[in-house]
Amino acid sequence: MDTPLAGRFVNFARAGIPFFVSLLLVLVAILPYGLPKSSLAAPVLALISVYYWSVFRPELMPAGAAFLLGLMVDVLSGGPPGLNALVLILVHWAASGQRRTLAGKSFAVGWLGYLLIAAGAAVVNWFFASLFHTTAIESVPLIVSHAIGTAAYPVVAIFLSRMQTLTRPS
């Protein structure tokens, strides 16, 4: 039934799934749930999302998309502008660079990869935030958010893998 044009449109929409799903995750994460630490959800979900797509479908999560997502997180949080953008570009670079090691292996390998790359992201985050505020920032929230992210990774990754099946041409 697909006319070439409609087919092209569907493919285009499919290619947009990783970015728009990530964007939606960030927006949904900042809703006022009234739960403790729920303000950490948006940067954590953006991080997991960029990592996941950079490993499994890097062509659908280019550096520019990671940059825009980070910028969105920065705008919403009111924090140092460009900080999350920088962190997510680096995550994209590290994750897509290591995709041969990470993709297609067991789930645990992907999880371990997240643990390591997110830890690096936390260090970069802390360094630039401290530089921006010209004071050594309290590092506890970063450690907490890294722990939350690592714990949440399996659930989010399963959700994203469902989304990933939608990106494949049927």
Place this chain on the structure above:
Amino acid sequence: MAQRFGLLLLMATAVGLLILGKTHGDAIRQLRVMAVEVVAPILEVLSAPVISARHAIAKIEHLRNTSRDNDALREQVARLSKWQTIARNLEQENANLRALLRPAHDAAPIFVSARVIGDTGGLFVQSVLLNAGHRDGVEAGQAVTTGLGLAGRVVEVGNRSSRLLLLNDLNSRVPVMVEHSRHRAVLAGDNSARPRLTFLPANAKINSGDRVVTSGHAGVFPPGLPVGVVSSVTEGGARIQPFVDWARMEYVTVLRYRALPAGDVIRHDNGTNAGRGAAGTKPNASPNTTPDTSGER
């Protein structure tokens, strides 16, 4: 090759934004307000079912605890009715004494109610987004309270949305005083749950459990708003447990109180107040809190 170049370009842009944020903070803030304005309606729609769900859960909790709450409330009513008698007497006495002294009245704050539509914050910032802005009379610098106490102040305002910087944010500085000793201090957030009392006079005696209220200095916050209680006193200083329940902030009250002309007076005034407080060898000699000085006329 081109990919590597693109990556470097994006990184340079991000770093450039960080530098701009540091050197041209106001321009960046303006851009951010504009971006938030675009997202705010989406957040408002998305947050409505979240709020409904929270209400439903709260209702179930209420129903489960009805009988226990009833007992507690009955006990509280008995206790408070005693207080009511005392308060009535004091109110009358206060009115009589005020009539004798004829002090200038503090400007009564007008308020705007707003809903929290985004629990944004993140790692290093403690802020939330509100669904009220310029069109509702919200201005930067205004104090925001919940039923329980001061929550923070408005820092960025768009037409229909605004950002509330919470008391525990790294950039939050609020002129306060210890309620019963009248010692002035500045409440400084440091991203921890309990902000620090800074610039307390060296001879100030404070104890755990002392109530802390806004002092009204800097002219942006009305004096006497409840802030929190002193939770710990150490060599390094004291920490405050705010009255506000961060997890349950749904609706807040923005106080449209302004004793000084608009502008970025907050930081400037904090500085001078703090300086006076720190250098004050006789901080309690002149009771120059706002209502008292006006009473001297």
